[in-house]
Amino acid sequence: MTPHHRLRTVLVTGGCGFIGSHLIRHLLGSDPQVVVVNLDALTYAGIQERLAEVASAHASRYRFRHGDVCDDQLVERIFQEHGPDTVIHLAAESHVDRAISGPDRFMRTNVLGTMTLLKAAHSAWQGRTDVRFHQVSTDEVFGSLPSTGLFTESSPYRPSNPYSATKAAADHLVQAWHHTYGLPVTISYGTNTYGPQQCPEKLIPLAITRALAGQPIPLYGDGQHIRDWMYVDDHVRGIEAIVRTAETGGRFLVGSHQELTNRDLLERLCRVLDQQRPRHSGAKYRDLIVSAADRPGHDRRYASDTSHLRATLGWRAEVGIDEGLLRTVRWHVEQTGTEGDAVLK
Ligand code: NAD
Secondary structure, three states, X not given: OOOOOOOOEEEEEOOOOHHHHHHHHHHHHHOOOOEEEEEEOOOOOOOHHHHHHHHHHOHHHEEEEEOOOOOHHHHHHHHHHHOOOEEEEOOOOOOHHHHHHOOHHHHHHHHHHHHHHHHHHHHHHOXXXXXXXXXXXXXXXXXXXXXXXXXXXXXXXXXXXXXXXXHHHHHHHHHHHHHHHOOOEEEEEEOOEEOOOOOOOOHHHHHHHHHHOOOOEEEEXXXXXXXXXXXXHHHHHHHHXXXXXXXXXXEEEEOOOOEEEHHXXXXXXXXXXXXXXXXXXXXXXXXXXXXXXXXXXXXXXXXXXXXXXXXXXXXXXXXXXXXXXXXXXXXXXXXXXXXXXXXXX
């Protein structure tokens, strides 16, 4: 694995979000040369406390800038004041249900925000080659798969909901800036990611929070929708490997080849909860699972072939689903008291 890009000052957007906060913790904790500037608007999904320990442990190498990726003057100022050589762009509206009920914010942040950053990077970097713009995308841009087959990097874009459509549009802008202006870019397409500190509206943290509160755990439709579940540390290491070592223009699927139906996933999760925090009544958490109306246009199956990333950069997912669920449940259990005490935020 030949390093192509040395990280010095990294502008992370959306660093107070779920994946961004794990990424910043990893970068600052593993490389003493790296300085991180975190630009985050602190929407409902952005929580500064996720980084409280990191901010104090690495105070000289961490800067927080509160603001919007669509604010071109602020973004230009950040380039002038901090001189980042690397952008890792995660800031996004990321929840599919919110995109269905209110797509406008998704268009603004995910599309216009990405263009604002691309313009600022192009203008600040002036043709430099020792720089890197990394776009954190999602496997959802490729749409829904039938029961067999896997997405590859040559799969056509077929986004089918307002969230994935705006992420796809952003990816096209990133590729356009590469082809038109020579901006050194890379793109990762991550699969469904989970782990500690995720917003409780997403499937796994929602299920755990409800279970610990003794409340019904909703399962969409027939529960047969299939996703490839990746532990957040694996996703973060995948992003890092691409940013540091991929050739410019590289595009990579990042996933863990752990396909599960939503029903299988929730049942596994309930078994981990049964072990870690048995219910007072002796009942099983599985009994709390209830059917909920399906999401409109719900994609049936996502699954990614990660052989390009494994063969080119030597990355592979290391955390199996049972270990990942155990770590996630333990984190939630530490945050809550006994059954019935958990609070739904
Ligand atoms: P998240 O919703 O937890 O965090 C998003 C962050 O972006 C928040 O801190 C929020 O405050 C910030 N943000 C939102 N709008 C902003 C704006 N206009 N300006 C500045 N900051 C803004 O998201 P996540 O789950 O951590 O996902 C991060 C990225 O990874 C997203 O781009 C998402 O599309 C992508 N992704 C997520 C997953 C997943 O399963 N979570 C999988 C693949 C790819």
